[in-house]
Amino acid sequence: MKLVKLHIYGFGRFQDCQIEFSKGPIHSFLGDNEAGKSTIMAFIRCILFGFPTKLQSEIRYEPRLGGRYGGSIEIDTQRYGKVTVERVRGKAVGDVKVYFSNGNIGREETLKHVLGGLDRNHFLGIYSFGLTDLQNIEQLDSEEFNRFLYGVGISGMHSLLEIEKKTDKALQELYKPTGRKPVINQHLKKVSNIEDKVNAWKNKLSKHEILVNEKVCLTENLQTLTDKKMDLNKKLRYLEKLQSITPIVLDIKMYENRLQQLPDFEPFPENGMQRFEKLKDHCLLVEAEVSEVKERLEQINEELAKLHIREDLPELEEAIVNVREIGKIYESKHEEKGLLIQQLRFEQKEYEVMKEKLGIESVDVFSFDTSFLAEQKLEKLMDEEVTLKQQEKLLQTQLKQSQDILEEKEIQVDKLTVQLLDEGERKELEKKRSEQRSELELQQEIHYVDDSMQQITSQLHLFSQPKNSYKLYFFIGAFIVFLAAIYFVISHNWYVSISLISLAIGILVALKRNPKNIYAKVVENMHNQREQLSKRRQKLEVELEAISREKESPVNDILKKDDRIREQLFLKELQLKEANEGYEKVCKEFDKWEQAYGNFQDELQSWVTNYHYPNGLAASNYLKLLKLLEQMKKKCREITQLNDKLVIINKDIEAMLCKAKELCHNFKIPYNKDQHHQIIERLSILLKQDKEREKRYLRYKDQKDELIEKYKTLNLRAEHYKQEIQKLFDAATINTEEEFLRKGNAWNEGRELLIQLRVLKSQLIPIVDTDEKLEQLEGDVIQYRNILEEEIHMLEGQIKTCWEKEKKIHERSAQIDIELKELEDGSSYSNSLHNFENEKGILKEETKKWAFYRTVQLVIGEAKAIYEKERQPLVLKEANKFFSFMTNGEYKKLYAPIGEQKFIVERIDGLRFEPNELSQGTKEQLYLSVRLALATVHSKEDSYPIFIDDIFVNFDSKRRLQSISLIKEMSKKHQIIFFTCHPFMTSELSTNYYSMSHL
Numbered sequence: 001m002k003l004v005k006l007h008i009y010g011f012g013r014f015q016d017c018q019i020e021f022s023k024g025p026i027h028s029f030l031g032d033n034e035a036g037k038s039t040i041m042a043f044i045r046c047i048l049f050g051f052p053t054k055l056q057s058e059i060r061y062e063p064r065l066g067g068r069y070g071g072s073i074e075i076d077t078q079r080y081g082k083v084t085v086e087r088v089r090g091k092a093v094g095d096v097k098v099y100f101s102n103g104n105i106g107r108e109e110t111l112k113h114v115l116g117g118l119d120r121n122h123f124l125g126i127y128s129f130g131l132t133d134l135q136n137i138e139q140l141d142s143e144e145f146n147r148f149l150y151g152v153g154i155s156g157m158h159s160l161l162e163i164e165k166k167t168d169k170a171l172q173e174l175y176k177p178t179g180r181k182p183v184i185n186q187h188l189k190k191v192s193n194i195e196d197k198v199n200a201w202k203n204k205l206s207k208h209e210i211l212v213n214e215k216v217c218l219t220e221n222l223q224t225l226t227d228k229k230m231d232l233n234k235k236l237r238y239l240e241k242l243q244s245i246t247p248i249v250l251d252i253k254m255y256e257n258r259l260q261q262l263p264d265f266e267p268f269p270e271n272g273m274q275r276f277e278k279l280k281d282h283c284l285l286v287e288a289e290v291s292e293v294k295e296r297l298e299q300i301n302e303e304l305a306k307l308h309i310r311e312d313l314p315e316l317e318e319a320i321v322n323v324r325e326i327g328k329i330y331e332s333k334h335e336e337k338g339l340l341i342q343q344l345r346f347e348q349k350e351y352e353v354m355k356e357k358l359g360i361e362s363v364d365v366f367s368f369d370t371s372f373l374a375e376q377k378l379e380k381l382m383d384e385e386v387t388l389k390q391q392e393k394l395l396q397t398q399l400k401q402s403q404d405i406l407e408e409k410e411i412q413v414d415k416l417t418v419q420l421l422d423e424g425e426r427k428e429l430e431k432k433r434s435e436q437r438s439e440l441e442l443q444q445e446i447h448y449v450d451d452s453m454q455q456i457t458s459q460l461h462l463f464s465q466p467k468n469s470y471k472l473y474f475f476i477g478a479f480i481v482f483l484a485a486i487y488f489v490i491s492h493n494w495y496v497s498i499s500l501i502s503l504a505i506g507i508l509v510a511l512k513r514n515p516k517n518i519y520a521k522v523v524e525n526m527h528n529q530r531e532q533l534s535k536r537r538q539k540l541e542v543e544l545e546a547i548s549r550e551k552e553s554p555v556n557d558i559l560k561k562d563d564r565i566r567e568q569l570f571l572k573e574l575q576l577k578e579a580n581e582g583y584e585k586v587c588k589e590f591d592k593w594e595q596a597y598g599n600f601q602d603e604l605q606s607w608v609t610n611y612h613y614p615n616g617l618a619a620s621n622y623l624k625l626l627k628l629l630e631q632m633k634k635k636c637r638e639i640t641q642l643n644d645k646l647v648i649i650n651k652d653i654e655a656m657l658c659k660a661k662e663l664c665h666n667f668k669i670p671y672n673k674d675q676h677h678q679i680i681e682r683l684s685i686l687l688k689q690d691k692e693r694e695k696r697y698l699r700y701k702d703q704k705d706e707l708i709e710k711y712k713t714l715n716l717r718a719e720h721y722k723q724e725i726q727k728l729f730d731a732a733t734i735n736t737e738e739e740f741l742r743k744g745n746a747w748n749e750g751r752e753l754l755i756q757l758r759v760l761k762s763q764l765i766p767i768v769d770t771d772e773k774l775e776q777l778e779g780d781v782i783q784y785r786n787i788l789e790e791e792i793h794m795l796e797g798q799i800k801t802c803w804e805k806e807k808k809i810h811e812r813s814a815q816i817d818i819e820l821k822e823l824e825d826g827s828s829y830s831n832s833l834h835n836f837e838n839e840k841g842i843l844k845e846e847t848k849k850w851a852f853y854r855t856v857q858l859v860i861g862e863a864k865a866i867y868e869k870e871r872q873p874l875v876l877k878e879a880n881k882f883f884s885f886m887t888n889g890e891y892k893k894l895y896a897p898i899g900e901q902k903f904i905v906e907r908i909d910g911l912r913f914e915p916n917e918l919s920q921g922t923k924e925q926l927y928l929s930v931r932l933a934l935a936t937v938h939s940k941e942d943s944y945p946i947f948i949d950d951i952f953v954n955f956d957s958k959r960r961l962q963s964i965s966l967i968k969e970m971s972k973k974h975q976i977i978f979f980t981c982h983p984f985m986t987s988e989l990s991t992n993y994y995s996m997s998h999l
Contacts, residue, residue, distance in 0.1 A: 001116075001944050002975045003044070004082065005074040011046075012039035012061040019994065025971035028978045028986040031996025037979040041128070041947060047073045047085055048111075049120040050093030070094060075114075078942070083114055116942045126938050129931050130949025130979070174850045184850060187843040194836045215816045222809045229802040236795040241767060242781055243788050248763050249781045255757045262753075265746035269731040273744045276728055279721050286718040293711045300704045307697045317691070319663055320683050333656075337649045344642040351635045358628060369611035370630040378626060381604055382619045388597050395590050402583040409576040416569040421562045429559050443544070449537045456530045460523065878933035879926075886925045886962045894929075903930075921954040928963065932970060945975040952985060964988050 006019040013036055021027050029037050042061055047070070052058035062069055070088035077083055084099040098106035098114060106114075175184040269275070421429075608615055613622060664670065664679060667686050734740050764774060784791065880894040883905070893906035905926065906912045915926055928951060935946055948967070952960045967976055967989065978989055986993040 001078070001942060002076045003073060003945055003977070004076050006040070006043070006071065007073075008043055008071040009068040009088065010063040011043045011069070011071055012036065012063075014039065014043070015063065015067060021975075022992045024990060024992045025974075026968065026976045026978065026990035026992065028980065028990055028993035029996060030980060030983060030986045030993050032981055035981075035996035037949070037981075037996060041949065041979065043071060044073065044947070045120070045123065045128070046094075047071055047087045048115065049123065050096075051087070051089075053092045077114060079116075080114055085111060085114070116944075118944060122938070123944075126931075126935050127944050128947040129928075130947075130951055171850065171854060174846060184843065184846050187839060187846060191836070191839045191843055194839055211816050211820050215813060215820075218809050218813050218816070222806060222813075225802050225806050225809070229799060229806070232795055232799045232802070236792065236799070239784070239788060239792050239795070242777065242784055243792070245764060245767060245777065246781050246785055246788075248760055249778050252757060252760050252778070255753055255760070259750060259753050259757075262750050263743075263746050265743055265750045267731060267733060268743055268747040269728055272728055272732060272747070273741070276725065276740065279725050279728075283718060283721045283725075286714050286721065290711065290714045290718070293707055293714065297704065297707050297711065300700055300707065304697065304700050304704070307693060307700070316663070316666060317687055319659060320680070320687055322659060333649055333653050337646065337653075340642055340646045340649065344639065344646070347635060347639050347642065351632065351639065354628065354632050354635065358632070366633060366636075367612055368626075368629045370626055370633060374607070374611045375623075375626060377607055378619065378623055381600070381607060382623060384600055384603075385619050388593065388600055391593050392597075395586065395593055398586045399583075399590060402579065402586045406576075406579045406583050409572065409579045413569065413572050413576050416565055416572055419565050420569065421558070426559070426562060446537060446540050446544070449533050449540065453530055453533045453537075456526050456533070460526055460530075874937045875930065875933045878936045879929045882932050882966055883926055883929035885966055886929060886959055887922065888958060888962060891922075894926075921956065921959065924951065924954055925959060925963065932966070935974070936970070943973045943975075945977055946970070947977050947979075949979045950981065950985075953982075960985075961988065 003021055005021065006017075008014040008017040008019075010016075019040075029040065031037055039061060042059065046052070046061070051070075052060050054060070068088065070086070072084055072086035074082060074084045081101050083101075085096065086099065087094040087096045089095070096108055096111055098110045100106070112119075173182060175182050179185050604619060605615070607613075608622070613625065617625070660679070663683055667683060669679070669682065729735060729740060732740055732743055734743060761774070764777075767777075876894055876896055883894055884892055890908055891905050892908050895904040895906070895912075903915055903926070904912050905915070905918070915923055918926065932946075935944075952963060955963060964985075967978075970976065978986075980986060
C-alpha cells in the first residue's frame with residue numbers, strides 16, 4: 001500500500017491544502033519546529049483510523065477559524081487499485097467514505113478490508129515511530145529499558161508490558177497472603193470481627209423468640225377476628241339492601257302475574273297493525289296501473305306489424321356515401337397513376353448511370369455494408385492514415401537533424417582529442433611540478449622562522465635583567481623544546497629542531513651542574529641559535545625567488561592548457577553522448593512508426609474483408625466508394641417504393657368499381673358503367689325512403705320498450721307489497737288476516753305491561769346488575785320479608801362483640817412490642833447483620849476484581865509465551881541483521897533468553913552487553929533495528945508505509961549513513977515518509993522532499 005495524494009480540507013493550521021507524492025519510494029518533509037510535521041502525521045492517522053473522541057486525550061486539530069473539518073487520502077493498493085478515503089466531521093470518529101476506481105462507495109467496514117485489518121494500535125506500534133520514543137528511552141533505568149525494548153519487540157509499543165506491570169500492581173494492592181494493607185486482607189478482617197458480634201447477639205435472643213412467637217399468635221387471632229367482622233358486616237349490608245327493595249319487588253311480581261293471564265302475543269312485528277293497513281292500500285293502486293299499461297302495449301304491437309325495415313341499412317348508407325366520394329377522386333387517381341409511371345422511368349435511368357460509374361457489370365449493391373458503424377470505422381482509419389503520414393514527415397526531418405548534430409559533435413571531439421598531451425609527457429610534467437615546493441609552504445615557514453627569532457630576542461631581553469632564578473631557566477628550556485617541536489611540524493627541518501632541543505637540554509644540564517655560571521652559556525647559545533635561524537631565513541627567501549621565476553616557465557602553462565582542453569573534451573563528450581541518445585531515440589520512434597503503419601494496414605485490410613469491399617484501394621477511395629454505394633441503395637429503395645404505389649393505385653381504382661356494382665345488386669337494380677352518376681342518385685333516393693321507415697319503426701319500438709319496462713316495474717311493486725304483508729304474517733306466526741288483527745290487539749296490551757315492568761326494574765339497576773342476582777334478591781325478599789328486623793338486630797350485636805375482642809388483642813401486642821424493644825436495646829443486632837452482609841458483598845466484589853486481574857495476568861503470560869516461541873525468532877533474526885549493518889559489524893549477535901524478558905547483544909570481540917550498558921546512540925540504533933524488524937515480519941503479505949520522525953539526531957555520521965542505507969533498502973518494499981528539521985538529512989536520504997514553508 002502506498003500514499004498517492006493528501007487533500008486537507010481543514011486540519012490544524014492547514015486549510016484546503018494538497019500534497020501529491022512523487023513516484024519515488026522515499027518522501028521527506030523538511031521544516032522547522034511547529035511547521036506542521038506532527039499535524040500531517042496526525043492527519044494521516046485520523047483519516048485512516050478516525051478522529052479522536054472528545055473524551056480522549058489526543059489532540060483533534062479542529063480548525064480554530066471554522067470551516068470544513070477533515071480531508072481525503074488517495075492510496076494505491078495491490079488488491080483494490082487506487083482508492084480514495086475521505087473522512088469529515090460527523091459521528092464520534094467522523095463519517096468516512098471509500099471511493100473505488102469502478103465507482104463503488106464503501107463505509108467504515110470497507111475501509112478495514114482495504115487496510116488489510118490494520119488498526120490504529122498496530123499503525124502506531126509498528127509503522128510509526130520517532131523522536132518521542134527516543135526521549136522516553138533516555139528517562140528509563142536499566143531494568144525498565146530492558147522491559148521497554150522487549151515490549152517493543154512484541155507489538156511495536158511497550159503497552160503490553162505496561163498492562164502487565166499495572167496488573168501486577170493491582171494484584172498486590174488487592175491481596176497478599178501475609179499482608180495487612182491490601183484491600184481484601186482488610187475486608188477479611190472486618191468480616192471476621194462482625195461475625196463475632198452476630199454470634200454474641202444470638203445467645204441473647206432466647207426470650208426474644210418466645211415473645212415473637214406470642215406476637216405471631218396474637219396477629220393470627222386478630223386476623224381471624226377481622227375476617228369474621230368483615231363477614232358479619234357483609235351480611236348486615238345485604239339484609240339492609242333487602243329491606244330497601246321489598247316494595248319494588250312485590251310490584252314486579254304483580255305485573256308479571258297479569259302478563260301470564262294474557263293470550264300468546266309473541267312474536268309480533270313492531271308497529272305491525274299500521275304497516276299492514278298501509279301495504280294493503282298500495283296493492284290496490286298498483287293493480288289499476290297494470291291494467292292500463294297492458295291495453296297500450298296491444299295497440300303498439302299492431303302498428304309495428306305493419307312496418308318492414310332493412311337490417312343492413314347503416315352499412316348501405318356508408319357504402320353509398322363512399323361511392324359518391326369515389327366518383328370525385330376517380331379522375332385524380334388516373335392522373336396520379338400517369339405521374340408515377342413517368343417518375344419511375346426517370347429513377348431507373350439515374351440508377352443505370354450510377355451503375356456505369358461503379359464499373360461493375362453484375363453487382364448486388366446490398367451485399368456491400370454501408371452502415372454507420374462501417375463508415376465511422378473507415379473515417380477513423382482515414383484520420384489515422386493522415387496522422388501517420390504527418391508523423392513520417394516529422395520523423396524524417398528529426399532523423400536528418402539528429403544525424404547532422406551527431407556528425408558535428410564527433411568532429412569536435414576528434415579535434416580536441418588530437419590536441420591532448422600524451423599520457424607519458426603529462427606524467428613527466430606533473431612530476432616536475434610536484435617536486436617544487438609551493439609558494440605558500442615557503443611563506444609559512446618564513447613566518448614561523450620570524451616568530452622563533454622574535455621569541456629568542458625576547459628571551460635575551462629577559463636574560464639581560466639580573467634574574468638568576470632556577471625556575472626561570474627551566475621555563476626557558478621547556479619553551480625552547482616546545483618551539484623546536486612546532487618548527488619541526490611546520491617545516492620538517494631536522495637540523496634546526498635538533499639544535500633547539502640540544503640548546504634546551506644543555507641549559508637544563510648546565511643548570512643542574514653549575515647553576516651559578518649558566519647565565520653566560522645560555523646567552524651564548526641563544527645568540528648562536530638566532531644566527532642559524534637568520535641563515536635559514538635567507539635560504540628560504542632564495543627558494544621563494546626561484547619559485548617565482550619558475551612560475552614564468554612553460555611547464556605550468558602547458559599543464560594548464562592541457563587541463564582546459566580536457567575540460568572542453570569532457571563537455572563535448574557529454575554533448576556527443578546526448579546527441580547519440582537523441583539519434584537513437586529518433587530511430588526508436590521511427591521503428592514505432594513503422595510498426596504502427598503496419599498495424600494500420602492490417603486494420604484497413606480487416607475492414608475491407610469484414611465489410612465485403614474490393615482490395616487495393618486507399619482509405620479515402622474506400623470512403624468515396626461507400627458514399628456511391630449508399631446512393632445506389634437509396635435509389636433502389638425509391639424505385640421499389642414507386643412500384644408499390646403504382647400497384648396500390650390500380651387496386652384502388654378496381655375497388656371503386658366493385659363497390660358500385662355491389663350496391664346495385666343489394667337494391668336489385670341493374671348497373672351500367674356509362675350511367676354511373678345516375679345510378680348513384682337513384683340509390684340515394686331509395687336509401688332516404690328506407691331511413692324514414694326506420695325512424696317510425698324505432699319510435700314505436702322505444703314506446704313499446706318503455707311500456708314493457710313500466711309493466712315489469714308495476715308487477716315487481718305489487719309482488720313486493722304482497723311479500724311484505726306475508727312477512728308480517730310470518731313474523732307473527734299466523735296465516736290469516738283475522739288472526740293477525742286479534743294477535744295485534746293482545747300485543748299492544750302486553751307492551752303496556754312490559755313498559756311498567758321495565759320502569760320498576762330500572763329502579764333496581766343501581767343495586768343489581770344481572771338477572772341472576774335479581775332472581776336471587778326476589779327469592780330472598782320473599783323468604784325474609786317477615787323476619788328482616790330481627791336478623792339485622794342480631795348481626796349488630798355480634799359485630800360489637802368482635803370490636804371488644806380486637807381492642808384487647810391490640811393492647812397485648814403493644815405491651816409485647818415494648819418488651820422486645822427493651823430486649824433488643826435499639827437495633828444493634830439488625831445493624832450487625834446488615835453490616836455483616838454488606839461487608840461480605842464488598843469482599844465478594846473485590847474478590848471478583850482480583851480474579852479479573854489474575855486472569856489478565858495469565859492471558860498476558862500465554863501471549864508472551866506464544867510470542868517467544870513463534871514470533872520472537874523471526875523478529876530477532878531481522879533485528880540482528882539490521883543492528884549489525886547499522887553498527888558496521890561492530891555488534892554481531894542479538895539474543896533474547898526465553899522467560900527473562902530482555903535482550904543481550906554480543907560485540908565482535910565476543911563480549912556481551914545488556915542494552916542499558918550501551919551508549920545512548922547505540923541504544924537508539926538497537927531500538928530502531930527492533931522496530932524495523934517488527935515492520936518487516938508483520939508485512940510479509942501486505943507492505944504498508946513507514947513513518948519516521950527525526951530519529952538520527954544522536955547517531956554519528958558513519959552510523960547515520962549506514963542507517964539511511966538501511967532505510968533505502970527497506971524502501972524497495974515499503975514507502976518511507978520521513979519528517980525532519982535538518983536539511984542535510986533530507987539530502988542524504990532522498991532528492992524528493994517537501995518544504996513545510998511552502999505548504
